[in-house]
Amino acid sequence: MVKKYFRNIYLSFLVHVFDIPPRFLAFLMLIIFLLLPITGLTESILIMLITANLFAIYGASWDLLVGRTGQISLGHALFFGIGGYTTALLYVNLQLEPWASVSIAALIGFLVAGVIGFPCLRVKGPYLALVTMAFPLIMMGLVYYFKDITGGEYGISGIPRFFPFLGYFQQRLAEYYFTLVLMLISSIIIYKIANSKTGIVFVSILDDELASKASGINVTKYKIMAFAISGLFTSLAGAAYAHIFRSVSASSFTLSMSFIPVIMTIFGGIGTIYGPISAAYILQVLDRYVLSVRIPVSTEWRNIIYAAIVIILILKWPRGIARIVVDKLEDIEEARPVEIVYKKMKKKEESSGGSINAPS
Amino acid sequence: MHLLEVENLMKSFGGLTAVKNVSFTVDEGEMIGIIGPNGAGKTTLFNLITGYLKADSGTIKFRGEKITRLPPHKIANKGLARTFQIVRPFRHLPTIANIMVALNSPRGKKKIEWIKTPERKAMEMLEDVGLSEMMLEPAENLSHGDLKRLEIARALALEPDLLLLDEPFGGLSPIETEYMVKSIQRMHLDGHTIVIVEHKLHALMRLVKRVIVMHNGEKIAEGTPEEIAKNDTVIEVYLGKGI
Numbered sequence: 001m002v003k004k005y006f007r008n009i010y011l012s013f014l015v016h017v018f019d020i021p022p023r024f025l026a027f028l029m030l031i032i033f034l035l036l037p038i039t040g041l042t043e044s045i046l047i048m049l050i051t052a053n054l055f056a057i058y059g060a061s062w063d064l065l066v067g068r069t070g071q072i073s074l075g076h077a078l079f080f081g082i083g084g085y086t087t088a089l090l091y092v093n094l095q096l097e098p099w100a101s102v103s104i105a106a107l108i109g110f111l112v113a114g115v116i117g118f119p120c121l122r123v124k125g126p127y128l129a130l131v132t133m134a135f136p137l138i139m140m141g142l143v144y145y146f147k148d149i150t151g152g153e154y155g156i157s158g159i160p161r162f163f164p165f166l167g168y169f170q171q172r173l174a175e176y177y178f179t180l181v182l183m184l185i186s187s188i189i190i191y192k193i194a195n196s197k198t199g200i201v202f203v204s205i206l207d208d209e210l211a212s213k214a215s216g217i218n219v220t221k222y223k224i225m226a227f228a229i230s231g232l233f234t235s236l237a238g239a240a241y242a243h244i245f246r247s248v249s250a251s252s253f254t255l256s257m258s259f260i261p262v263i264m265t266i267f268g269g270i271g272t273i274y275g276p277i278s279a280a281y282i283l284q285v286l287d288r289y290v291l292s293v294r295i296p297v298s299t300e301w302r303n304i305i306y307a308a309i310v311i312i313l314i315l316k317w318p319r320g321i322a323r324i325v326v327d328k329l330e331d332i333e334e335a336r337p338v339e340i341v342y343k344k345m346k347k348k349e350e351s352s353g354g355s356i357n358a359p360s
Numbered sequence: 361m362h363l364l365e366v367e368n369l370m371k372s373f374g375g376l377t378a379v380k381n382v383s384f385t386v387d388e389g390e391m392i393g394i395i396g397p398n399g400a401g402k403t404t405l406f407n408l409i410t411g412y413l414k415a416d417s418g419t420i421k422f423r424g425e426k427i428t429r430l431p432p433h434k435i436a437n438k439g440l441a442r443t444f445q446i447v448r449p450f451r452h453l454p455t456i457a458n459i460m461v462a463l464n465s466p467r468g469k470k471k472i473e474w475i476k477t478p479e480r481k482a483m484e485m486l487e488d489v490g491l492s493e494m495m496l497e498p499a500e501n502l503s504h505g506d507l508k509r510l511e512i513a514r515a516l517a518l519e520p521d522l523l524l525l526d527e528p529f530g531g532l533s534p535i536e537t538e539y540m541v542k543s544i545q546r547m548h549l550d551g552h553t554i555v556i557v558e559h560k561l562h563a564l565m566r567l568v569k570r571v572i573v574m575h576n577g578e579k580i581a582e583g584t585p586e587e588i589a590k591n592d593t594v595i596e597v598y599l600g601k602g603i
Contacts, residue, residue, distance in 0.1 A: 197460060197464050197478070198464075200453060200457045200460050200461055200464065201461055201464050203450060203452050203453050203457075204450045204453065204458075204461040206452065207449075207450040207451050207452050207453065208448045208449070208450055208451075210412070210432075210444075210448060211444065211448035211449070211450065211514075212450075212461065213412075213431070213432040213433045213436070214410070214432060214436055214441070214442055214443075214444070214448075214515070215436065215461050215462035215465055215468070215514060215515075215517075215518065216433050216436035216437045216441075216462060216465030216466065216467050216468060216518055217433055217461060217464065217465050218433050218465075219433065271452075
């Protein structure tokens with residue numbers, strides 16, 4: 001019985017993962033990410049990967065809203081920052097455990113995004129982008145104004161870690177695995193939503209709002225839903241980020257914070273969900289490892305080189321790097337792992353003389 | 361009780377009155393046509409009925425219920441589906457997913473027979489309009505004629521009580537027009553009530569039993585196709601005054 005169950009899992013793995021090159025690639029990457037710490041990484045690289053994990057959630061949730069629903073938001077830092085501040089304030093005032101405060105922060109992000117989505121959806125396209133851009137700036141003003149609660153420009157520091165009972169390096173390691181699992185769960189949920197029936201309706205709104213309405217779709221409801229889901233995962237990432245770096249400050253509401261998911265999504269491929277996720281790792285490694293550890297350059301030069309590389313790659317592949325790779329993989333029939341195994345088996349059979357389709 | 365009742369409908373854009381005091385009724389099982397020269401206000405009339413534009417005055421009743429100020433999606437869910445003059449497919453979605461959008465609306469969901477999955481129903485709808493081969497093709501790869509049919513299939517997915525077709529023959533070749541006439545006839549035989557706005561009089565006159573003629577926002581004539589063809593005002597509007 002148990003044997004049959006495992007056999008079924010193995011067979012469905014063969015059909016659903018092993019036989020589809022992009023999925024197999026993702027699976028391979030997952031294995032690599034799980035085994036990476038064994039190779040003896042330094043702490044700074046671990047922190048880089050943790051950041052990439054959280055930014056992957058951030059990018060994927062932005063892509064669900066913008067790439068799939070077509071509601072351009074240039075103010076996603078609002079939800080990221082709200083996540084951080086919520087968890088920080090919950091710790092300072094109520095001494096809540098990180099687990100509890102992070103979940104509450106995600107919920108608050110969900111609600112705030114829903115409420116903000118409502119007035120935002122009166123405007124469309126570039127106007128929506130401008131309106132959303134204003135919200136984090138307003139929030140930054142509020143943070144400065146209510147100094148007693150938010151700590152003003154110094155922010156709040158001393159937020160507890162996720163695993164305070166572990167040793168110093170073990171903590172980083174545990175945080176790495178924790179954020180990796182968080183990223184996996186979030187991105188699978190976002191991917192599933194994007195490819196569900198609700199996701200189809202999202203894309204219909206992106207393509208043609210009027211026709212969507214003619215098909216009896218309550219467009220406002222779906223837009224708010226997209227905003228809220230996106231806000232939930234962004235807040236989740238923001239809250240976890242605050243616990244990793246142990247502080248929040250008003251700088252999380254800056255424009256550059258809002259543009260992080262934009263760059264990742266356009267770089268990886270807009271509307272793909274897997275695009276921003278892979279871009280999060282590529283860009284983090286490029287920025288924090290290649291241009292600072294491998295080829296050490298000064299910070300100013302690093303920014304310029306980094307921006308130049310990103311711009312050149314986007315110009316070269318405007319549809320996104322991840323999408324190009326996946327399209328290429330899907331085109332090559334021989335790349336299907338099962339096909340390769342099958343061909344090898346056939347060759348063996350032929351050489352041994354016992355071919356099934358012997359030429360007549 | 362009439363299925364659709366339009367009474368003294370008025371709509372003006374700035375100084376231009378696009379629809380002036382138009383009243384007409386549609387009964388269950390009917391197929392009627394609305395014709396008129398360019399700028400006569402036919403499409404505006406459609407947009408008013410389906411809630412895309414708000415009427416200045418007048419009432420629209422559907423099954424005796426006032427729908428004048430309802431938003432478009434609520435009107436669609438009441439069973440009043442429409443197509444667009446210029447095709448509006450969901451270009452990024454596969455053809456079958458275009459239908460799935462309509463099947464995801466409250467009315468679309470309700471109208472799926474318990475024995476079918478939405479996917480099954482969408483496949484059948486595509487088969488009905490002869491698009492089943494293009495099922496997984498993104499809608500942007502479809503030809504104009506295919507898109508016209510997809511548009512109708514998407515409207516039919518709501519199982520509407522009244523179907524408003526805005527220029528279903530627009531931009532179609534003679535063969536495609538013939539095919540479209542056949543499929544509209546079949547839809548009518550299936551029991552659909554249909555209102556068609558059209559320029560191609562030749563195709564339209566064969567289809568419908570009753571025609572409404574509009575000119576400069578006003579209804580100038582109503583009757584059977586034969587009556588309309590002999591009507592002096594209509595001839596004047598289309599061809600100009602006789603000498």
